[in-house]
Amino acid sequence: xxxxxxxxxxxxxxxxxxxxxELESFWANLQVDAACLGICVLLLGFFKFRERRRKQSQxxxxxxxxxxxxxxxxxxxxxxxxxxxxxxxxxxxTALASSSDVLQEIISCNDRQRGxxxxxxxxxxxxxxxxxxxxxxxxxxxxxxxxxxxxxxEMANLEMLLKDMGEAGVTRTTDLYSNVCxxxxxxxxxxEALVLWRWMHRDQVEIDRSTKSCLLFAATQSKANELAxxxxxxxxxxxxxxxxxxxxxxxxxxxxxxxxxxxxLVREMHDRDIEPYRVTYQMVFSACxxxxxxxxxxxxxxxxxxKLPGLCDSVMxxxxxxxxxxxxxxxxxxxxxxxxxxxxVAPSSITFGILLDACIDKAKMDRASQVFQTMIDCGLDxxxxxxxxMIKGFGKAGKIKDALQLYETMxxxxxxxxxxxxxxxxxxxxxxxxxESAFLIVDQMSTKGIAPDEVIFNNLLAGCVQCxxxxxxxxxxxxxxxLSIKPSVTSMSILMKLYxxxxxxxxxxxxxxxxxxxxxxxxxxxxxxxxxxxxxxxxKGNLALQTFAxxxxxxxxxxxxxxxxxxxxxxxxxxLEESVKIVQVxxxxxxxxxxxxxxxxxxxxxxxxxxxxxxxxxxxAQLYGMRLR
Numbered sequence: 001x002x003x004x005x006x007x008x009x010x011x012x013x014x015x016x017x018x019x020x021x022e023l024e025s026f027w028a029n030l031q032v033d034a035a036c037l038g039i040c041v042l043l044l045g046f047f048k049f050r051e052r053r054r055k056q057s058q059x060x061x062x063x064x065x066x067x068x069x070x071x072x073x074x075x076x077x078x079x080x081x082x083x084x085x086x087x088x089x090x091x092x093x094t095a096l097a098s099s100s101d102v103l104q105e106i107i108s109c110n111d112r113q114r115g116x117x118x119x120x121x122x123x124x125x126x127x128x129x130x131x132x133x134x135x136x137x138x139x140x141x142x143x144x145x146x147x148x149x150x151x152x153x154e155m156a157n158l159e160m161l162l163k164d165m166g167e168a169g170v171t172r173t174t175d176l177y178s179n180v181c182x183x184x185x186x187x188x189x190x191x192e193a194l195v196l197w198r199w200m201h202r203d204q205v206e207i208d209r210s211t212k213s214c215l216l217f218a219a220t221q222s223k224a225n226e227l228a229x230x231x232x233x234x235x236x237x238x239x240x241x242x243x244x245x246x247x248x249x250x251x252x253x254x255x256x257x258x259x260x261x262x263x264x265l266v267r268e269m270h271d272r273d274i275e276p277y278r279v280t281y282q283m284v285f286s287a288c289x290x291x292x293x294x295x296x297x298x299x300x301x302x303x304x305x306x307k308l309p310g311l312c313d314s315v316m317x318x319x320x321x322x323x324x325x326x327x328x329x330x331x332x333x334x335x336x337x338x339x340x341x342x343x344x345v346a347p348s349s350i351t352f353g354i355l356l357d358a359c360i361d362k363a364k365m366d367r368a369s370q371v372f373q374t375m376i377d378c379g380l381d382x383x384x385x386x387x388x389x390m391i392k393g394f395g396k397a398g399k400i401k402d403a404l405q406l407y408e409t410m411x412x413x414x415x416x417x418x419x420x421x422x423x424x425x426x427x428x429x430x431x432x433x434x435x436e437s438a439f440l441i442v443d444q445m446s447t448k449g450i451a452p453d454e455v456i457f458n459n460l461l462a463g464c465v466q467c468x469x470x471x472x473x474x475x476x477x478x479x480x481x482x483l484s485i486k487p488s489v490t491s492m493s494i495l496m497k498l499y500x501x502x503x504x505x506x507x508x509x510x511x512x513x514x515x516x517x518x519x520x521x522x523x524x525x526x527x528x529x530x531x532x533x534x535x536x537x538x539x540k541g542n543l544a545l546q547t548f549a550x551x552x553x554x555x556x557x558x559x560x561x562x563x564x565x566x567x568x569x570x571x572x573x574x575x576l577e578e579s580v581k582i583v584q585v586x587x588x589x590x591x592x593x594x595x596x597x598x599x600x601x602x603x604x605x606x607x608x609x610x611x612x613x614x615x616x617x618x619x620x621a622q623l624y625g626m627r628l629r
Contacts, residue, residue, distance in 0.1 A: 118148040118157070130168040138170045146176060150183040155192045162199055172203050178211045185214040193218035194227070209240045220248040228252050243269070247280040254287040263288050263297040270304065281305050282316065289319045292327025306343075314340075314348045321351065325358040333358060334367075349380060353389065360393035365402075368393050382413065388421045395428025403428050404437070417445075423455045430463025435472075438463055454485050461494040470502040487519050496527050500534045509547055525555040529562055536569035541578040548582060557589050567597045571604050576613045584616075587624055595626040602628055 121128070130138050142165050149158040158180070165172055177200045184193045197215050200207060207215070212231055219228035232249040235241040241249075246269050253262035262284045269276050276284075285301050288294040298320060305311045317340040324333035337355060340347060352375045359368035372390055376382065387410045394403035407425055410417060417425075422445045429438040438460060442452055457480050464473035473495065480487055487495075492515055499508035508531055515523045528551035535544035548566075557563065563586045570579030579601050586593060598617050605613040621628050 118145050121145055122157070125164065130170060135171070138168070139173060139176070142170050143176050143179075146180050147183060150180045150187075153184075153187055153189060155184075155189070155195065158192075159195070159199075172199070172205070174205050174208065177203075177205050178208060181211050181214050185218050188221070190218040190221040194222060194224060209235065209238070213242070213245055216245055216248050220251055223255075225252045225256055241274075243274050243277055243280070246274065247277050247283075250276075250280050250284050254283055259284070259287040259290070259294055260297070263294060263301065266301060278308065278311055281308075281311060285316065286319050289323030290326075292323045292325075292329070295323055295327060295329075298323065312343070312345065314345055314351060317345055318348070318351050318354060322354050325354060330358055330362060330364070347378065347380075349375075349383070349386065352380065352386070356386070356389050356393070360389065360396060363397055365393055365397045365399065382415060384410070384415055384418045384421050387415060387417075388424050391421065391428060392424050395424065395431060398432055400429060400432050400434055400437075407441075416448075419445075419450055419453065419456075422450065423453075423459060426456055427459040427462070430459050430466060433463070433466045435460070435463040435467055435469070451483070452485075454480070454488055454491065457485060458488075458491055458494055461491065461498065465494060465498045465501055468498075468501055470498060470504060473498045481519075487521060489521060489524055492519075492521060492523055493527060496530060500531070503538070505531065505535060505538075505540055505543055509543065509550070512547075513550060525551060525558060528555070529558055532566060533569060536566065536573060536575060536578070539573050539575060541570075541575045544575070545578055545581060548585070552585065552589075557586060557591055560591055560593065563591055563593065564597055567593075567601065571600050574604070574608070576601060576605055576608075576610055580613055580616045580620075583620065587620065595621070595628065598626055599629050 133141070142161060145161050146158055149155075149161060162172060177196065181193055181196055181200075184196060193215060197218075212235055216228055216231035216235065219225075219231060229249065229252060232241065232245055232252075235245050246265055250262045250265050253259070253265065266276055266280065266284050281301065281304075285298055285305065288298040288301065302312065302316075302320065305316065317336065321333045321336050321340075324330070324336065333355065337347065337351070340351070352371060355371045356368055359365065359371060368390065372386070375386065387406060390406055391403045394400070394406065403425060407417070407421075410421075422441060425441055426438045429435065429441065442456065442460070445452065445456075457476060460476055461473055464470070464476065477487065477491075477495065480491075492511070495511060496508055499505065499511065512523050512527055512531065515521050528547055532544050532547050532551070535541070535547060544566075551558070563582065566582050567579050570576065570582065583593060583598065583601070598621055602614065602617045604610075605617065618628065620626070
């Protein structure tokens with residue numbers, strides 16, 4: 001039996017031992033987790049309690065508890081039922097008993113609780129009796145109100161408070177206005193600061209220097225220029241204007257085109273040993289250099305600017321150089337460029353661009369080439385814009401070979417031409433009748449995946465005009481349509497020049513009449529005027545009248561000066577009948593022509609003995625009340 005029990009108990013013991021170990025481990029872990037959870041709950045409760053206490057301390061004095069209220073106001077044998085205050089509400093959200101309670105609650109707010117005090121006031125302002133306070137105390141309370149409104153940027157509330165002060169007999173002091181003005185200005189509420197100044201002016205408050213400086217700044221930023229200068233003059237006469245005040249005055253003067261006065265203010269600052277701010281120097285200096293108007297004053301100012309480290313940088317030199325360029329003083333521009341390099345200021349791409357454009361405009365390509373080479377020597381990063389500018393200059397000077405060589409140099413240096421480069425080069429070649437080379441450039445552009453645009457085609461059309469190649473021009477127009485490039489009014493104008501130069505005037509009229517239907521482009525009236533003048537100049541009278549009629553149907557008649565030119569050309573080239581018909585239509589449509597134009601037709605008709613024209617002119621003169629000589 002014992003052996004059998006041992007046999008039975010042996011597997012049971014081996015099975016239960018690991019299970020017991022697992023249970024002991026489970027309970028141990030559970031106890032640890034429970035302990036951690038309890039600690040977390042305690043910590044959470046502690047932090048919530050501390051946060052609640054913090055909020056109560058920030059909300060200021062609280063209303064008396066219900067128990068104390070009941071103890072202090074017994075009626076007979078029973079105390080009144082205490083009013084229930086909802087948890088989470090601030091004390092002033094409940095009804096306050098009286099005006100004195102409201103005032104007491106407001107007065108108890110410290111300087112950091114101005115917003116809360118203002119909120120209380122807005123809720124109960126009709127109930128407050130300010131006569132119960134001393135004047136100084138009332139002034140302090142309203143001071144806090146106004147500062148709170150200013151800090152919140154609520155100008156409507158601020159004006160309400162100022163008005164309430166007047167009704168309550170509370171003095172609006174200089175100290176109040178000064179602090180509120182500074183607060184508003186610091187928040188960049190410039191228009192509101194000027195509204196506050198009107199209150200100050202109405203109260204005849206004496207404005208101190210710092211407040212007046214704030215008002216000057218506000219008026220400058222609001223572009224109330226006359227008022228700004230008035231504030232500045234007051235500071236100036238009191239000999240209390242500082243660098244910031246001069247800077248604001250200079251800003252007003254420079255922005256209103258009074259650069260000379262601004263420069264004289266800077267000179268006055270030097271005389272008074274007031275060092276201008278850097279931004280003041282930059283602003284007035286740039287204004288004096290603009291369009292090269294006051295370069296002498298710029299030089300005087302620049303000598304002072306050079307004493308400040310880093311102020312005379314490449315930007316300031318660029319402004320000075322551009323001013324001399326605009327004043328047609330190219331040599332002086334290069335003189336300052338040399339000084340710039342001597343002073344160790346590195347020229348920028350903008351500096352070189354200004355000089356390049358100036359040389360190109362003056363057709364001084366030798367000097368432009370020197371500038372371009374200097375750019376390379378300085379190690380400046382060359383780009384497509386700089387190369388394009390030089391190509392434009394060579395084209396303007398008619399130096400096609402130099403333009404092509406520069407283009408090849410650009411390619412060799414790995415600088416990819418853009419659409420502007422190609423357009424400039426094509427224009428350069430077409431303007432100089434090298435249209436075949438222009439088409440080669442267009443082919444190269446296409447192989448690089450750059451599709452020609454309307455500008456490229458217009459340049460090619462202009463080349464056709466130079467070469468009088470009508471066939472090629474019409475083919476280009478067809479190519480534009482195939483590539484879905486819509487011709488513009490500029491395209492039509494170039495085509496008109498081409499037709500006129502090739503004496504294809506009927507085709508020119510047909511183009512004008514069909515442009516809108518074929519290309520969706522409405523031709524301009526000036527193109528009709530241009531064609532009429534051309535027809536009259538080569539004695540194509542009938543075509544001139546057809547174009548005149550078509551123009552009249554589409555646009556009406558042009559200005560009186562254009563009609564007078566038609567008449568002069570008709571008389572000059574002895575197209576008297578056509579001139580009479582143009583005058584008849586013009587007078588009928590209300591164009592006011594002078595009698596001298598009828599006289600010019602009449603005199604020539606008498607010389608050539610053109611009886612019908614003489615008769616028609618006399619009839620027109622009589623009909624419209626004109627006198628013939």
